[in-house]
């Protein structure tokens with residue numbers, strides 16, 4: 482009899498233990514995360530000026546999250562961003578500098594949020610009508626900063642809606658541009674993108690995607706969702722994020738997509754005032770301020786390696802080509818690679834790489 486009671490007690494105890502374990506699981510996770518944030522803070526050492534302002538606890542958490550809570554890797558990532566920010570100065574870009582890139586409304590902040598209050602950027606690559614890659618990237622960086630500036634309390638992420646109307650391989654789609662944009666988003670805005678919906682891309686986009694997806698890290702890759710009007714699950718997924726009343730007709734919704742450049746410019750100019758206040762540009766800067774920040778390194782925007790360690794060399798080309806062969810798309814893709822990867826100068830020799838002169842695309 483007593484052994485039965487003992488068994489019951491033991492069972493009850495185990496169950497209790499298990500229950501309390503699962504309850505405290507989340508708590509201990511949070512504690513661990515807090516601990517990691519402090520570790521990262523210590524590892525980064527004393528910061529000042531804008532670097533200090535940038536490295537909030539929430540920010541450190543995003544970098545840790547992006548590197549699976551590995552403090553060393555997060556530190557490296559953060560230092561690269563601080564270096565990039567001190568050279569590129571994304572917080573100093575003002576609307577008039579990039580407005581010309583926005584005239585067609587190829588990228589802009591939507592006037593609605595997703596169901597979770599996230600800022601929404603609408604991207605319409607088919608509306609591209611400028612040629613300077615640097616200016617295009619600067620415009621995109623401005624809008625990412627602007628999306629962040631317009632986040633409601635407690636929300637840190639944005640959502641992207643990509644409309645392919647008018648998109649073709651003959652409109653400017655340099656792979657280099659896609660790669661550089663992806664690198665900036667992944668390396669310097671970790672965990673800022675919640676989800677990106679690519680709405681009904683044309684068949685020809687598949688060839689482009691097969692190359693571009695290699696630039697995405699696993700976390701970003703998971704956030705990219707293709708939506709096709711005939712695929713119910715994909716439509717439902719998009720609608721779980723967006724109210725149909727807000728969604729423009731171009732994305733299968735009920736609203737009208739309207740981009741009024743003048744109206745948008747007015748908003749951006751107001752936001753510039755907000756941004757200046759936030760970063761303290763509205764006050765006179767004391768001289769020498771920021772001198773103790775991470776020292777800027779020679780400025781370069783497109784690192785020779787991205788977080789996937791993808792190089793622009795023969796080997797990389799082979800990886801692409803192999804992938805394309807595997808998909809039995811070589812005939813068409815060879816053409817695609819020839820015209821577009823060369824055009825985008827993806828094989829230009831990088832002076833910082835060890836310069837493998839034997840690197841020749843195999844289709845030559």
Ligand SMILES: *[C@@H]1O[C@H](CO)[C@@H](O)[C@H](O)[C@H]1NC(C)=O
Nearest residue numbers: 581584585586609610611612
């Ligand atoms: C791009 O399109 C806009 C709007 O149609 C136009 O005002 C602008 O001049 C164009 N820019 C270029 C560089 O062609």
